[in-house]
Amino acid sequence: MFKLPVHRLFHAVCFGASMLLSPLAAHAGDTAADLPAGSYKIDKYHSTLIFRANHLGFSFYSASFADFDAALELDPADPAKASLSVDINAASLHLTATPPDGFRDMLLGPDWLNVSDHPKITYRSTGIELTGATTAVVTGDLTFRGVTRPVELNVRFNGGYPGLAVYDPQARIGFSATGTLKRSDFGMSYGLPPEGSNLGVSDEVEFVIETEFSGPPLKETEGQ
Template identity: 55%
Template sequence: MKRLLITCTVLSLCALNLAACTPKKADQPAAESVSASASAAPSVANIPAGDYKTDPAHTSLTFGVDHLSYSHYTAHFTKIDAQLKLDPAHPETATLSATIDPQSLELNSPPKGFHDEMMGKMFFDAASFPKITYTSTKIDMTGANTARVTGDLTLHGVTRPVTLYVTFNGGYPGLAGMDPNARIGFSAKGKLKRSLFGMGYGVPAPGTTMGVGDDVDFSIETEMTGPALKTAEK
């Protein structure tokens, strides 16, 4: 049972990695319901172009993996750093890069020593691969406030393309006296197969459900801060 839990964690980590990226969103089977609910696209008229970074207090990466077909095991990473270069007038030209610290993996009531085991050579091998990274390579706009972001995810020393389905939730140019920097928000969803990143331990044999699924679903909620509010010229 302990090994099954370990595998769950591995899957989770994979999902979180993808999750490290926080930019625009689009529609995919899993993301369709999210974008469908946003009938009116948030305005980008007052949002300045420039460099944005994640606000740690308003950013989360959550993942889920099938466990024995009895439940969806969930966990998350707590140290995520993403940078976005954005021109609201031309969102398809945006670039995104993100880094996740695998050591920041948080598990639900883990057995003693379980986190260390997950960080060991059998799984994340955090000593050899201390960073999980994601870099966008293409952005396709799929709606007024949705996009499909394609990028390269590097996890456990393996680099493979991963797609994010992102939705822009809105933003503002800054609030004088309260929040002087521009702020924007995104929601994103995606999926990956952990076995493709060298983490296939515990995947059920064909025709069985004894183990932890290969598919890792993840979701991202993030707010990013950008250029300072411009004061009116006197």
């Protein structure tokens, strides 16, 4: 049997994959006008939610949540009327650095996330302001530790396509989003630096979201 060297086999597989995916690449930059209206569900395999806070003024400590869900109602003809809902399992905290023993349990405890009393973090959009062809500011109510406050997301639409038969027959869209909040607004004041000092963990928390959503199927694949 004829056998290719490993490195040539690898390149052959990559070339074949690129040929298969080339129609996808052609559609990936399609405008929102090509997308169907309807319900879009988060693709958890291609979504991340990372947050970070300043530590002692020396660095930003980063962490993430591993378990969250989101749903988007979208009419591409009128994106300002879209609605977004997000549910985060607060106990799914994932520490990106190697923590000391007991550190994660401390963060899940009453001084920080207080997961036993408030296991879920939610976000419900209340308004969308379009700021450019692919950008918007989403305003919504964040409920965290039993407190609800308005929080803004700066969102960029990265593109999408209406679907590709067989390979990915549902519409797909992608977004990047950033925002900030003050943890003291939600009753989390533990470890705040004294005024005029950096000796603590910052009140301001930054977060970065990368996400994709799957939407309605191609018309020719409905019911299959």
